[in-house]
Amino acid sequence: MSSAVMTHPVRLVQAQDLAHRLGLDGLAIDPDPQGPSSALRTALVAWSAAAPGASHHLVVQDDIEAPVELLEIVTEAATRFPDEALAFYTNWHARNGGAARLAALAGAAWVRAVPDEFTPSLAVCLPVTTAAAFTSFARGSAERHDDELFSVFFRERGRMSLLAVPNIVEHIGTSSINGHAAQGIRLAACPVSAADAGPLLAHGRVLEEPGWIPYMRYGEGYIRLPGQEKDADGGRGHHPWREALPATGLTEEGVHAVRKAHLPEDLAARVAHTFGRPFAEELWTYCLLLGRQAAHAARSLGPAPASVPDAAVSRLRRAAVAGAGPAGLSPERRPEAGPEEVRAMTALALSAVRTGEALL
Known part of the structure; x- marks a missing residue:
């Protein structure tokens, strides 16, 4: 090397x-x-x-x-x-x-x-x-x-x-x-x-192939679709999750129904206090889709190797969820994400991931 x-x-x-x-x-x-x-x-x-x-x-x-x-x-x-x-x-x-x-x-x-x-x-x-x-x-x-x-x-x-x-x-x-x-x-x-x-x-x-990929940037949730690179623009465009849902087998009505039934209002209010209700709902929806697709992708993997400690896997999952909220903010608002705000966003994101893993 x-x-x-x-x-x-x-x-x-x-x-x-x-x-x-x-x-x-x-x-x-x-x-x-x-x-x-x-x-x-x-x-x-x-x-x-x-x-x-x-x-x-x-x-x-x-x-x-x-x-x-x-x-x-x-x-x-x-x-x-x-x-x-x-x-x-x-x-x-x-x-x-x-x-x-x-x-x-x-x-x-x-x-x-x-x-x-x-x-x-x-x-x-x-x-x-x-x-x-x-x-x-x-x-x-x-x-x-x-x-x-x-x-x-x-x-x-x-x-x-x-x-x-x-x-x-x-x-x-x-x-x-x-x-x-x-x-x-x-x-x-x-x-x-x-x-x-x-x-x-x-x-x-x-x-190797995660399928469709939810991601969030500048306060909005998107979905990267398989084969997107073949689009006329080379796949560089961003597809809002609502527009991309038909290609995933999910419906906007179904997503809204799950959000209405399972969004934790106390956590959403904590995030909304600093970043607004639309951002809180968008973050939760993004992480709902993320949890659903991660559970689907997990089925394509083989058994977990015994040489990888469960605690390391758990900490990796936690790190992935903890960054979802701050990463989803617009650049000018990321400095507002102090420790309390990050804890609130992480708790909200984790609730959505768990809901997505279990329900969708």
Whole structure:
């Protein structure tokens, strides 16, 4: 395993500290820091830095936090999946974040990324042959986002990356050299400790096809439908859950009936006090659909391996649910989610997930 940290001179000290703390090989510095912002420009340097004799290469970005066990965990994962592209972070309000959240509730430790969205690239491990193929593919591209070009590359090869459901890598800060600052606070979908992530990633189950995927962003719930990447816009559009329901076998009337019968008014009122009744109801409905689909996906998985502690699985589920509310807020409102607000949203989301698992 060789490794590199992507960085820009304005974050050089931060990147040096990260590389030192995690025992990473070195820095990949933007070769044209005065030029137009381009993560791809730096990514090409990073992915070309695989050491001679290495079988795999890990590239992380400079604005992350990760445990000192990162290299050990990544190496074990690469040994388990030697031919796969492995991503160790998923954005909490993205479709892939929704896929990771669904997989966590279904009892899986890995999930196949969707083909109609960027590949989360804060921490990615590739076989060196794949890294070389990507640099060859990407060189000369007019695209400036490495995460977008990754998805084009993987789609053309017919196999998207595997996403680590327990996220051991966390995004830090809200600034963005590449123009994403407007997204505000951007965190991992399912953050867990290295102690829990180790056995989960080494032995946990893989969810290859989660089916339709509920996700929530900017205060609205959506559903990512299977095959959406074949839409005229490449699948990049967002389908509100009400519009997408007919393709799931559910009805809006049925969902409303379940919500009317089972929405806990006390919890909804606590969330509504800060974020409004429409958001509280939307969060509960999103998590209802999430619980239903997770229960459905769980049936496609084999038996849980004995080597994965039940407590680790439970903590992963809890992390997935705890992030659903804050991730679903619009960027300007996420700073309002203090500890009390997060506890209220988590309790409301958990009630919906349990209802969805049991009723739909």
